[in-house]
Amino acid sequence: MKPFNVLLSMVLLAGPAAGFGAPPGNVSPLPGAAMRKVVLEKAATGYRWKIVQAPIPVLGESEVLVRVHAVSLNRGDLVRLERDSDEDRTGKVPVTDAAGEVVAVGSRVKGVHKGERVTNTYFKNWVDGPFSHERLDHVPGWTADGVLADYIVLASTDAIPIPDGLTYEEASTLPTAGLTAWNAVAGRHELHAGDVVLVQGTGGVSTFALQFAVAAGARVIVTSSSDDKLARARALGARDGINYKAQPDWAKSVLQLTQGHGADLVVDVGGKATLAQSVDSLADGGTLSVVGGLTGYDGDISAWGLLKKAATAQTIFVGSRADYLRMLAFMTSHRLHPLIERVFPLNDYEEALKLMATGQFTGKIVLDLN
DSSP states (O other), rough: OOOOOHHHHHHHHHHHGGGOOOOOOTTTOOOOOOOEEEEHHHHHHHHEEEEEEOOOOOOOOEEEEEEEEEEEEOHHHHHHBBBOOOOOTOOOOOOSEEEEEEEOOTTOOOOOOOOOOOEEEEEETTSHHHHHHHHGGOOOOTBBBOOOOOOEEEGGGGGEEOOOOOHHHHHHTIIIIIIHHHIIIIIOOOOOTTOOOEOOOSSSSHHHHHHHHHHOOOOOEEESHHHHHHHHHHHHOEEEEETTTTTTTTHHHHHHHHTOOOOOEEEOOOOOOHHHHHHHHHHEEEEEOEEEEOTOOOOOOOOHHHHHTTTTEEOOOOOHHHHHHHHHHHHHHHHHOOEEEEEGGGGGGGHHHHHHHHHSSSSSSEEEEE
């Protein structure tokens, strides 16, 4: 295989018909040049990923073209590989979160510039204000094509500037896990120094929640099935760890650790199997942030369990552009960096997905597209 600079010279000399690579950096790709993208194809028991060649997308007048440098994986990427409905996902582009460099801007774009480093938003065109369920029709990697390609087109409102000091790999972890954790901990809840925050697990959302809570001065308790993961959580600032395999009635452990006070905030990522104990863990006047459903989304939340503590339950579904910018300001002021377990080259995506499926990681898993 020829080095990339040789291939680039071939493209520049031969013109669009020869282009199957595109110039890096701040140079706009040639019209008609091709790129790599990943699509879903049917497999024996569901779907799998496949790298294909495709034309670089056409830029609209209110859009920006981004050269993707890194994407991060989420549990939803595994779910999309399951054949759980009659929907045909063949040809769909997976993955929700990307970070890259703007290489071209449309004629009507303001506020986003060529050469700027950006990430995408989870929901398209949710600038601010309340959530609307219609936004679910346009989620990259879920109800719309995702971002796992060398180049993607974003509406200018969906391009978020990457703060100085964050790498592309780090920034790629923010659109889903980072923003979800932010709204679960601080964006939809008034957190005070000294509050007790209970975080379940050490995956992407949970690790971000731990970091945000510690930075805000909270006392953090983490649950996990692994003592090694609990040790990593303590290294990030968690005060206490509970191994829920050794202590299956972990709500009582939370009360014991806090001398009967309980958790002022519980970030629940487990869903069906954890909601009851999450409610039992709450302090009087506490808040339950329902984030995920690792064990299912049809669990019950005890009305009496909340009433007798004058507690509140809230659901978190990522967030808006305005939420994203507030999170970035907080991260910058506290010099926070996402925790990445491992970065894989794009060609090793199968290995990355296998690691994701095992759950034997802390923080985030990233693919490098360079």
